[in-house]
Amino acid sequence: MNTTILAFLLALQELDTSLSQSEKKTLAEIADQLYVRPEAWESFTQPLLLKMIADNESLNQHYHVYKSKLDSLESIPSELLPTVTEIEQIKDSATLANAKGFKSQSEATGYNQQINNVVIVISRSEYPEETVKKLSFTEKLKQILG
Secondary structure, eight states, rough: OOHHHHHHHHHHHHHHHHOOOOOOOHHHHHHHHHHHEEEEGIIIIHHHHHHHHHHHHHHHHHHHHHHHHHHTTTTGGGSSOOOOHHHHHHHHHSSSSOOOOHHHSSOOOSHHHHHHHHHHHHHSOOOHHHHHHOOOHHHHEEEEEE
C-alpha cells in the first residue's frame, strides 16, 4: 500500500491557500508520469511529489500528520477504494486544464491504480486544491484515521 499518495491527497484537502502556478505545473507533470509511466513512481515521480510537498510549509505539515497515521495502519479497507464513478464525477465537475478526454489506459483493478487515476484527474484540474475536496472516499479514510 502506497501511503505517500494518500497522505498527499488528504493533506491537499486541508490546504487553505491556493497552490502556486509552479506547484500546479509540477502536479501536471506528476499526473503525466503516473499516466504514461506509472512504473517510474519510485525513481522519478515520488521524489518530485515529495519535493513539491516539502517546499510548501502548510502542505508539508499536513502531509506528515497523515503519512504517520497511514503508516501505522496494517491495511486500508477495500471499501475505501475510489470508484470509477467517483473518478468520473470529479473529472466531470472539475475545470480540467489538461485532462480533457482523460481515459485511464487500463481498467483500474488495484488500489494503487485507482489512486493513480484520482491523482491524475485532480492534478490536471485547474484548481487541484478545490477538486480534491470533492472526494468522498477520503472523508471515510479520515474517520478511520481519527
